[in-house]
Amino acid sequence: MDLEYYEPQTLAEAMSLLDCYGTEALAIAGGTDVIPSMRSGELVPSHLVGIHKLRELTGLRETPEGGLWVGASTTFTTLLRSLDIHRRYPLLAEMARSMGTPQVRNVATLGGNLCNASPCADSAPVLLCLDAVAWTEGPNGSRKVPLVSFFTGPGSTILVRGEILVGVELPPPAVGTAGSYMKVGRNLGVDLAVVSLAIAGCQSEKNPSRHCLHIALGAVAPTPIRANVAESILAEEVDENAIRAAISATVEAISPISDLRGTAEYRTLVVANIAGRAIRHVLSLIP
């Protein structure tokens, strides 16, 4: 089938191309997911819209609130090399380092990883536990959607026809935030996650004797998820009983499938194991 390629100069032009061709069009940024999917026949677009150069999708900027806005076309190599990210959002840098290979990180983009909406998207758990907000622009205007509501299923997001993810906003990190990122794969590098888990935690702002932990998981449900019940348990108490209850609640929150990378039973055991390890690790780092 014939394939047409466009490289629009403005966001408006990109949106109108995507809107005009609808399901026959596909936005492409780094292409590291799109190209293999086109080769395998999983995706058969007739119009490709290259959005990687659009000014509105590039850059890292401090927000007026003191957080960070990351453009959707930021590559994983850029995330990994940004001193600002290392200093203020070290979990994000750690995740970027574990994503793919150097060759893939040089071209793959944060926005592409999110819009591909794989349940095992590497960037999702870290961004979810940092309370990231997705910024989109579409024919019906702009939206700011908490990332936790961005994914609607494997490979699907809230984006409507003609709508583009332009960036992700991270709130300012709370003082003394500690974190843990764990990605379990079949080998150390390159592989997709069998289970991934990210936790960011700090003292509660309202009551310094209490804790606030955000727990997010990937590759264990149709979308990346937050373990809300486990978080509520740990917000009340962080003794050994509470930690055990939080681990059980985390396991309750998942609905893993069996695939070539691991069985549902294996994923469940891994979640119980690494959730406990990560919760204890983060608690030990909170002053």
Added chain:
Amino acid sequence: MKHTIAITVNGTEERLQVDARQTLLEILREDLSLTGTKQGCGMGECGACTVLVDGMAVNACLMLAIRCDGREVLTIEGLSEGEQLHPLQQAFVEQGAIQCGFCTPGAILSSKALLDTNPSPDEAEVRESLAGNLCRCTGYAKIVKAVLSASKHQRGIARG
């Protein structure tokens, strides 16, 4: 529809007619007969097709040719100066880091990207930079040794 692109490959500017679907790997091998860049998995996992685009290591199988318009590409063919091997090529030969040879062009280009930005890497950094280059002869130890040796050699030259 065909698109015209201008791309500099190993220092020579080429004007090519490409289809939107064609990858950089396809035009290097088919249109420019630069078969030193290998096609392995075609999925961005094995690294046999690694080339440098504007100095950055990329999988040529995942890069649309049309996206290379105006960019500079370096393949394994562009490394030596006539008969004079590049220090990395020389080190791979000397250390026996070439078995079947299929992964060698990609491994050398990933290593060049590393040494261009970090002239004195430690072993862990070398291994990390080669994480995207699979060697099915499992000759990794010698490849790592060769990269470290080339880095030492290049620094020796730089010092005079």
